[in-house]
Amino acid sequence: MSNSEHTPPKKDLESPATDNTAPAAETGTGLGVAPITRRWRREDMLKRGSLALRGLAFLFSLLAFIIMASNKHGDWKDFDKYEEYRYLLAIAILSTFYTAGQVLRHVQELSTGKQMLEKRTSAMIVAYLLVSSASTAVPLTNRMREGADNIFTDSSAAAISMGFFAFISLALSALISGYKLSTQSYI
């Protein structure tokens, strides 16, 4: 935090004579401008990381939704005969819509440059629902695979894995949002 003598070298190259405030900014690095621009850059990186994680969560939720919804093979091999799989499908649909809305809002805010509202609480609630539904479906699938190992149990296992991946992405995104909260006002 004390190495404030590193001035950004790109600034000299890309704008040598565009405005008159550039030399003032150069001499101002000793007064703490460089740490602030470094913080801005880190915040921007965190925002993009959070967006990427929510995009991943959307992708995994959508995959869990599609795989589980198409998991009907007749007889006992229908997902809607088991409450665990119905629960997983319901939460996957909810998470798909939630993360899609989040990503759209993120992109809109990144493009317009407005302040991003924190939605850590709702992301944590959806993450709790995802981990609950994914872990509920695990024992049933385990018991089925002891007896028979076919396309139905494989699809169920794939949907459960996608649910866990969506949970991990969303939980990490909520963590990053918390980190943003803790550092955004130290400037």
Place this chain on the structure above:
Amino acid sequence: MSNSEHTPPKKDLESPATDNTAPAAETGTGLGVAPITRRWRREDMLKRGSLALRGLAFLFSLLAFIIMASNKHGDWKDFDKYEEYRYLLAIAILSTFYTAGQVLRHVQELSTGKQMLEKRTSAMIVAYLLVSSASTAVPLTNRMREGADNIFTDSSAAAISMGFFAFISLALSALISGYKLSTQSYI
């Protein structure tokens, strides 16, 4: 945030002539001392609320642990014949030790007046484990109760409820810690 004319009335009563800095503090209310003391009081309340919630989480974890560990009634009515119940027991033991350590550290920090370190991430991880284990054990118990309704299924349902209560307490505590993070540096 603008009603800074409310001076704390207790200060006049409890320390009328103990030190010489009291009148200076009284005249300083117009310069923003009252919002700061109010913020301190709110932070103190949040700390106590977080402590109470972690105490509740400890209590519920301990209850889930005891109820599930004593849930052995012979024949098929042993908790350790089912992986869901073993998972719930393991997470209840982990959560009991974790919340006990948290409460002890909280009390120590409240009494010594030191800065409380944030442990939101670990609390969230334990909360994820609690909700995962509690919801995993639900479908098995439901299926058993369709066939037979005895002391084994009742004890299992009680332990699952305690697990959910412990999850709710710990998740709320993690939320309060996040709120502390977001306001602690606006002074």
